[in-house]
Amino acid sequence: MSAIAAKDARPTRGLAGINPTVLGIEIRRLLRNRRTLIFALILPVVLFLFVGTNKSYANLNAAGVVGQATPAHANVSAYLLVSMALYGAALATTAGGAMVSIERAQGWSRQLRITPLSPTSYIIIKTMVAMVLGLASVIAVFVVGSLTGVPHMLPGFSYLWFVSAACVWIGALVFAALGLFIGYLLPSENVMQFLGLVMAAISFAGGLFYPLNQAAKILQDIAKWTPMYGLNQLVHSPLLGGTFDFMWVVNAVAWFAIFVTGAVWLFRRDTKRV
Amino acid sequence: MRIEKELQPAGGPPAIDLRDLHKNFKQVQAVRGMTLSIASGEIVALLGPNGAGKTTTIDMVLGLSQPSSGSVSVYGIQPRQAIDSGRVSAVLQTGGLLKDLTVEETCRYTASLFPTARPVDEVLQRAGISGIADRRVGKCSGGEQQRLRFAMALLPDPELLILDEPTTGMDVEGRRGFWAAIRQDAERGRTVLFATHYLEEADAYADRIILLRHGVVVADGTSAEVKALAAGRTVRATLHGADEAELRIIPGAESVEIRGETVLIHANDGDSVARYLLNSTSARDLEITARALEDAFVALTSDSVGPGGDPRTPADIPAEGQPAVTSQAGGSR
Numbered sequence: 001m002s003a004i005a006a007k008d009a010r011p012t013r014g015l016a017g018i019n020p021t022v023l024g025i026e027i028r029r030l031l032r033n034r035r036t037l038i039f040a041l042i043l044p045v046v047l048f049l050f051v052g053t054n055k056s057y058a059n060l061n062a063a064g065v066v067g068q069a070t071p072a073h074a075n076v077s078a079y080l081l082v083s084m085a086l087y088g089a090a091l092a093t094t095a096g097g098a099m100v101s102i103e104r105a106q107g108w109s110r111q112l113r114i115t116p117l118s119p120t121s122y123i124i125i126k127t128m129v130a131m132v133l134g135l136a137s138v139i140a141v142f143v144v145g146s147l148t149g150v151p152h153m154l155p156g157f158s159y160l161w162f163v164s165a166a167c168v169w170i171g172a173l174v175f176a177a178l179g180l181f182i183g184y185l186l187p188s189e190n191v192m193q194f195l196g197l198v199m200a201a202i203s204f205a206g207g208l209f210y211p212l213n214q215a216a217k218i219l220q221d222i223a224k225w226t227p228m229y230g231l232n233q234l235v236h237s238p239l240l241g242g243t244f245d246f247m248w249v250v251n252a253v254a255w256f257a258i259f260v261t262g263a264v265w266l267f268r269r270d271t272k273r274v
Numbered sequence: 275m276r277i278e279k280e281l282q283p284a285g286g287p288p289a290i291d292l293r294d295l296h297k298n299f300k301q302v303q304a305v306r307g308m309t310l311s312i313a314s315g316e317i318v319a320l321l322g323p324n325g326a327g328k329t330t331t332i333d334m335v336l337g338l339s340q341p342s343s344g345s346v347s348v349y350g351i352q353p354r355q356a357i358d359s360g361r362v363s364a365v366l367q368t369g370g371l372l373k374d375l376t377v378e379e380t381c382r383y384t385a386s387l388f389p390t391a392r393p394v395d396e397v398l399q400r401a402g403i404s405g406i407a408d409r410r411v412g413k414c415s416g417g418e419q420q421r422l423r424f425a426m427a428l429l430p431d432p433e434l435l436i437l438d439e440p441t442t443g444m445d446v447e448g449r450r451g452f453w454a455a456i457r458q459d460a461e462r463g464r465t466v467l468f469a470t471h472y473l474e475e476a477d478a479y480a481d482r483i484i485l486l487r488h489g490v491v492v493a494d495g496t497s498a499e500v501k502a503l504a505a506g507r508t509v510r511a512t513l514h515g516a517d518e519a520e521l522r523i524i525p526g527a528e529s530v531e532i533r534g535e536t537v538l539i540h541a542n543d544g545d546s547v548a549r550y551l552l553n554s555t556s557a558r559d560l561e562i563t564a565r566a567l568e569d570a571f572v573a574l575t576s577d578s579v580g581p582g583g584d585p586r587t588p589a590d591i592p593a594e595g596q597p598a599v600t601s602q603a604g605g606s607r
Contacts, residue, residue, distance in 0.1 A: 021386035022386055025375065025383050029374055103372065108372050110370060111370035111371070112367065112387075113338055114366070115384060116360075116387055185395055264415075
């Protein structure tokens with residue numbers, strides 16, 4: 001806590017300002033924000049407890065959810081746990097990225113421009129903070145889920161817990177980019193209220209909340225173009241152990257590219273104007 | 275010649291050097307050809323009404339925006355480099371703080387961004403907010419938030435401190451306390467440039483006043499010199515059938531206003547105007563009043579001075595780009 005500690009961080013231009021003091025304070029801010037914590041940690045856990053712990057799911061193979069012919073390595077409950085973890089991580093990283101909106105509205109990003117902090121460093125810090133919040137969300141869902149004892153991987157496939165969690169967390173980077181994009185698009189203190197609705201909509205559209213194979217053909221076709229679709233397929237593919245479609249990767253990478261491009265474009269416009 | 279000049283270290287580049295600076299926003303020319311130099315150790319007020327170009331100029335000095343043409347240098351280097359090396363820092367207008375951080379966290383965050391910074395405890399003390407270090411920024415009063423911005427600006431221990439309308443929205447007591455802290459700090463030899471539209475602030479705290487209007491410097495000098503610019507008298511009299519053209523050529527008269535039977539003559543030599551009116555016309559009920567800095571400010575910055583309609587007609591308004599008093603600060607280069 002000593003002020004002298006801050007002097008130890010001697011940034012150089014370029015990535016100046018990415019230091020433990022800044023990251024520590026940013027994370028403390030997150031922990032203080034009750035609304036963000038409810039969104040990112042409590043909501044996905046409660047959703048999983050509500051929809052994923054039905055005792056009948058314990059003995060059902062996850063292959064049934066997606067209509068896969070070969071048996072999966074997990075039960076339905078485990079499948080739903082990964083779904084809710086992805087939803088939570090997506091909410092968390094979007095909220096983390098969208099913090100730039102609040103900081104622009106409060107004039108903080110302008111204030112930072114009269115310090116040596118480079119705009120690129122600022123975006124990197126915000127992404128790191130978003131990913132920390134995303135990781136906390138993933139851990140919360142996996143830990144609480146496993147404590148219920150209902151989700152289950154087949155014998156010999158326990159490592160899939162870690163593989164699935166890692167896929168969810170890395171995949172959430174797409175939504176950190178979405179958060180930054182929206183954060184630069186809408187300078188508002190209430191951007192998360194809007195983003196909560198957007199996230200629910202794209203999660204439904206991408207088949208995260210219900211089995212897409214039971215939906216109308218037109219909805220299935222539309223789903224393939226939405227941002228949650230590819231990730232939804234990718235994060236479940238390790239525990240399903242079925243066929244792999246390269247188009248899932250294309251979907252996820254394309255949306256990531258779109259959000260990053262949008263964020264970079266608006267960020268450049270922003271730093272020019274301010 | 276002014277005293278501050280002697281404080282300037284010989285040979286060093288000026289703290290701020292603006293050359294023919296222009297800034298256009300679409301249709302609006304916010305800054306139209308500003309050339310000025312501020313030497314080390316000066317305390318300078320950038321005075322002008324809203325829209326005069328104060329904030330636009332400061333933004334360019336801080337590298338927050340780029341000039342449309344002309345050049346800005348701070349200690350002989352680019353503004354961005356001066357910020358990075360901590361040689362210049364600023365207290366910007368309202369905003370710029372995160373409500374969910376504490377006062378101490380805000381300073382610690384900012385301090386960590388600089389290569390070297392003064393201890394947080396020290397700047398909090400110098401800004402007089404040690405007692406509220408653990409308070410959330412959102413719960414601080416406007417005056418406390420402004421002191422926090424001041425504390426943040428002190429962190430890099432800058433040679434040049436820039437304040438953009440620092441006391442807007444503060445009560446009288448808050449303003450006095452804030453300026454006492456700035457004044458105390460400036461005694462250590464820091465160069466200070468502040469923008470304000472409060473005349474009394476410029477008069478009380480600056481060694482030098484630069485008066486802006488429509489993006490150009492209209493006067494530049496000590497408070498006394500700026501006052502003297504418009505230090506003439508207003509002669510008021512009742513005169514039946516006044517002839518404006520005749521009154522205008524009275525020696526010493528600068529501008530003439532006729533309101534029915536009442537004649538208002540702004541003059542640099544009130545006595546000779548009064549003498550003329552009493553001796554050569556049928557004027558009566560004659561009154562002579564002095565102008566204060568307030569009037570100098572109005573005279574030099576207002577759009578509608580005198581009856582001519584053209585704001586630049588009166589003699590006390592210098593032509594564009596030619597300040598009425600040219601300070602020689604920084605002239606030792």
